[in-house]
Amino acid sequence: MGSLPMAAIQPQQVVLSLLTVGVLSLLSFAVYRLTFHPLAKYPGPVLAKLTSFYKVYHAYIGDMHLDVERCHKKYGPFVRYGPDNLLVNTVEGFHDIYGTGKKIKKGPSYVMHGPGNLIGVRDKKYFARLKRIFSQGFSDSALRDHEPKVRKQIDIFCNRMEDEQALEKGSSGWTLAKNMSKWCNYLTTDVVNMVVFSTSWDLLTSPKNRGVSESLATAVRMVGITHQTRWLYQFKLGPVLFPHLIGSILGLRKHTLSILGESKKAREENPDIKDVFAQFINAEDPATGTVLSADTVRLNSGTLIIAGSDTTSSSLAGTFFYLARDPEAYAKVVNEVRSTFPTPASIRAGAELNSCVYLRGAINEALRMSPVVIQPLWREVESPGASIGGQFIPAGMVVGSGIYSLHHDPVVFPDPYRYDIERWVVGTPEEMKTRQHHFAPFSVGPRQCLAKNFAMMEMLLTMANVVTRMDFKLPEGDAAKVGGGGKGQGWAREREGEFQMKSWFTSHVNGPMITFKKRQLE
């Protein structure tokens, strides 16, 4: 009996089989993620449970802080916001994640910042040793060294704000309106460069390098997107998926290298320069016992420029935004500062400045309403797991909290979308303690902002100098609306009195437009 002839396998059949296998694998993967995954019991958007690209999308369009808020309103305090990601919106949970003592470290996507770059270091022991080097740059004694450099840049900033060449016609001394997100960015970028490198791009005085502000913003946007999944970084997908954002980042690298070059040149001429960069180049790498490599120095320098410019500038712009809309708060701040410091020359960082409670309240309330590091800062739970907000979360899961949501808890901050500087001035000790516990613009715990005190000093000095030298207000007409919410801007973006932010890694803002009038000082 002859054997039956084998039927020839058609290419369509191969494709069909492969497709079937592919679809079945995807289906079983989806079923696993929705049903058997360790986070399966937590509610959340179905797409977020299935794929990290849900988060990537919100990071790209810049509404993640609002989407996080929307999800908590819909699903409650624990929300699954990615296949392995859990959002926690209780104050206990927040302090469990970011405070000390838990087996929790920075999330996997932080590797994108490169080895030896403080902000991205995940190993706790290595971090502790590295932090000893970098925190010296922002210690109390270092702040005293930095203060004159900061004041000098603030003086240039104030000269630009009261610029008499730009008086509006018939306005009895008021200047043309200025876009404060831009000007505050020029100020803080020049400040951070002077403090770290003793040289700067002179953004306040020269338009030549101002494109760097755009590059910084785009770099921050790309960081925020890449933070949502480590695959983007590991498989180098960023340039493929977001080619329009990459050019700016290359531009930023060029600018960083130029400032490093300038700074080195200045050091050859004067080897005694004392700044943060001098500490970097003379420091010993705790991992190798040798001096920090050129790459480590470059990476950390880039981090300081980004971390130190965008954040402080958006916070200052926010303070202008809210104060210019609140005549009562404005009057309290102005009276307090002018009675404490009769002349700009008398303004110094320290006890007197810190005693200006309305000024501090005005800045704190702007940071509460519009915290500038605004995406959930992802952390990985280490073995054997951790209790977070009363829930046991297994090792390997990635957890985070939205600072914007924490700051808008209506129980602690009644009428949470209203700017009210009294929250930081009036209250029983218990109430003040509770508010502080729910307030974390700089994060908390071991990985909180390295330069929190420096940033507060810079903001207090800036606002104190401005109100001593000038009056300021919103301009007439539509320009007054720039930066605020309004109809048609999207969900939760209708509130006209709220400074609108795009939640990139740090926030991106526009406005407010502000007009200034120089005071006559004897």
Ligand code: HEM
């Ligand atoms: C209003 C201004 C600022 C705010 C609101 C702010 C906020 C923050 C926050 C929330 C973090 C935690 C980030 C994370 O967990 O991934 C952070 C980290 C950091 N910030 Fe700031 N920051 C400000 C200004 C500055 C300035 C002026 C500098 C330096 C010149 C700076 C340097 C850093 C560094 C190096 C880290 C990383 C610390 C670490 O990973 O342990 N920041 N900042």
